Amino acid sequence: MTKENISIVSFSNDHIDGIMAIDKLSFSLPASLDYYKKELQNKSAKYIVATKNGQILGYAALWLIVDEGHLINIAVHPEYRGIGISKMLLDELIKICKNFNITSMTLEVRASNNVAINLYHKYGFKDSGIRKGYYADNKEDAIIMWKKDI
Template identity: 40%
Template structure:
């Protein structure tokens, strides 16, 4: 694989990010949602760029020392190469520099690949949100990762 560059998401990235969002999620965010989200001061959205193309992205909203990871996705044909892990590592590194010491996310209970990645990265299950997802209806596992302050 060529050199992967992790950087802050920009407006110009949104068409490629949206294409990955559409191929990944049954209820994708709109382009407008990404445009608005990257403009807020309390958000951090990153992209993984490979040979000038967006290979994946992730984002979070931060409130004081807590951050909620809103979405993470990698192009279908590039999954399994560590891109998601690299994105999350960088997201949490930058967030920690900005004072975030606790991260939370929701993940479909059937998404064992993602759950396994999150567990390897120190996330722990803290419960289930019944019927959190639609299309198809499914429970979400709530996961947290904390650092010592």
């Protein structure tokens, strides 16, 4: 598959099942249906979805807090990884931040997730600390990263 004809759209109720399927394939502790229903009502949450021909390929989530964007998740279905969907999603999150006058972005990433860490470094995110034992499933550390001057 190529990136052609992939659309980035705003999250809606119609996307919940597809996002939950990606979560189950991507995370040891996937989010619940109630979580996503609440996020749809959360005015600070901005979710986007990568779709092609009605199929959900990936999604990204961001919380806007004052002048900061907190990147919550970027996840791509395993069958569609490696073709640039994460970059498309991250580009769109940065545009959203600019539209809301957000001046910096932050995130936590598993210390072992080298693919994600490398992507964030390419986008100018800098390591700024460690959250020891951050992940509940295995107590893995999280690297805190910041991107200033969006």
